[in-house]
Amino acid sequence: MIIKLEDCVQELLKFVLQSSTNGTPDFDLGLSSAFCSSLFKHDPSTSNPLPYSKAGVPPYPLYERLSLALWESLCSGTFCPMYEKMLMKNGESSLKQKEEMWLKLIMDKGSEMVQMLRTLNLELYIDEPFFTQLKDGQKTVEGKYALGKYDRLEPGMLIIVNKCLVFEILDIHRYVSFSDMLESENLQSILPGVESIDEGLQILKSLNREDEEMADSVLALCISSVPFQPYISLAAIISGLSYEGLQGLLGLAHTAGTVADALPPPRSALLSSFVLPYKPEA
Known part of the structure; x- marks a missing residue:
């Protein structure tokens, strides 16, 4: 199965920033919650976006542009701001050294991340609250109809859930129906918090398409989170770039008076400033 790596990078960045904002990460980005949340x-004004251009102010949400800049830097082997910065002769040598350092970080950790993503066998989407339960280790079994890509899975394969968390398939149990599966497996491993098999059966059926019910069997995928996660490499990149490197990717140049955690303003704020009434001094 071909997994679009660029999309994974965007979701991984979203996961890393949201985890930092929510105060639930197992890493330290060294960025304020306000800065991370502002990227979302x-x-x-972006409801009717202008044609793409590297000139001007980047459109919101900024995390999407930041993800694209990281991906292009990784693919091209050059530090690629998504928007042109004002060139300044003063400090140009220092900036170049910083960009070389940032690029090395992106290439080293980015290569780790991409290498991991290329070993994946399946992409899976899981709704909340089950995704969070899976992330926290409460949910360890996922039920699927034995059709298509799911019927070709084997123990030892790696899957990525919601484009950001990687799990290994430890075992696969086949059953005649979801009802049979719920009676045989630990209900709390499949649907944490659900108290009865009848309730669990209704939930599983609601999460799967009606046409899939034609399958002659269902699968209980026993999965476990792998020690090395691609988001760890991406978190290391974000932490290493810090405010200045991230601002650089968004085209924001640093000067002597630049606010440390500043971000490009939304286009709507700039547009509204042009229509403010003129009030000359009396």
Whole structure:
């Protein structure tokens, strides 16, 4: 199965930033929660976006542009800001040294991340609250109809869930029906918090398409989180770039008076500043 790596990088970045904002990460980005949450802000002006250009202010949400800049830097082997920065002769040598250092970090840790993503056998999407339960280790079994890509899975294969967490398939148990599976497996391993098999059966059926019910069997995928996760490499990149490197990727140049955690303003804020009434001094 071909997994689009660029999309995974965007979801991984989203996962890393949201974990930092929520205060639940197993890593330290060294960034403020306010800075991370600002990268997710939307701007009304982007509902009718202008044609793509590297000039001007990047559209919101900024994390999407940041993800694209990271991916292009990794693919091209050059530090690739998504938006052109003002060139300044003063400090140009120092900036070049920093960009070389940032690029090395992106290439080293990015290669680790991509190598991991290329070993995956399947991409799987799991709704909340089950994704969080899976992340926290409460949910260890996923039920699927034995059709198509699921019927070709084997123990030892790696799957990525919601494009950000990697799990290994430890074992696969085959059953005639979901009802049979729920009676044989530990209900809390499949659906943590669900108290009855009848309730669990309704949930599983609601999560699967009606046409899949034509399958002659169902699978209980016993999975476990792998020690090395691609988001760990991406978190190391974000931490190493820190404010200045991330701002650089978004095209924000640092000067003597630059606020340490500043971000490009939304286009709507710039547009509104042009229509403010002129009030000359009396």
